[in-house]
Amino acid sequence: MPAVTNDYSAAIAAELKQALAGVSEAEVERLVDAIAQAGRVFVAGAGRSGLMMRAFAMRLMHLGLDAYVVGETVTRSLAKGDLLIIGTGSGETKSLVPMAEKARSLGAVVAAFTISPASTIGRLADVAVLLSGAPKDRSDGGGVTAQPMGSLFEQTLLVLGDAVILRLMEKLGLDGKAMYGNHANLE
Numbered sequence: 001m002p003a004v005t006n007d008y009s010a011a012i013a014a015e016l017k018q019a020l021a022g023v024s025e026a027e028v029e030r031l032v033d034a035i036a037q038a039g040r041v042f043v044a045g046a047g048r049s050g051l052m053m054r055a056f057a058m059r060l061m062h063l064g065l066d067a068y069v070v071g072e073t074v075t076r077s078l079a080k081g082d083l084l085i086i087g088t089g090s091g092e093t094k095s096l097v098p099m100a101e102k103a104r105s106l107g108a109v110v111a112a113f114t115i116s117p118a119s120t121i122g123r124l125a126d127v128a129v130l131l132s133g134a135p136k137d138r139s140d141g142g143g144v145t146a147q148p149m150g151s152l153f154e155q156t157l158l159v160l161g162d163a164v165i166l167r168l169m170e171k172l173g174l175d176g177k178a179m180y181g182n183h184a185n186l187e
Contacts, residue, residue: 016155027130082106
């Protein structure tokens, strides 16, 4: 029987390392620039991808950026000059496609983390960052991963989100101490 902490974890780490190595630095830098230039940043995703995007929004807020999670009661209205970042493996999530269309119609910039740049959301995006993974409906992992459903995409999304934050910290001249000043203090 495989050892959970050694065999499975090592396999996941190896897949994640390979997935991150395949991400285009140019695409990520375009996203970093779009975030730095945005009036406000909105993030969206569904399911586990949505949870990863929520974590990303929290770190954007810690940077001092005006960041919101679409669907929360305290989310402001999106306007021209704002940025909507969608995390979607398939690029076809039925609840997310209309958001991308609406954002475009309002003059906002649309960005996507996706497996499928030729998808509806991928085509609507001004900035698309291609990530590895298999569509969640592929039980065989699509030959890309041994993990179930969208796990590799979601893990890559979380780690890459933190890498984007590190790049923004560098670009904006911030450090962890400055960010901690924006951390919740009513916990």
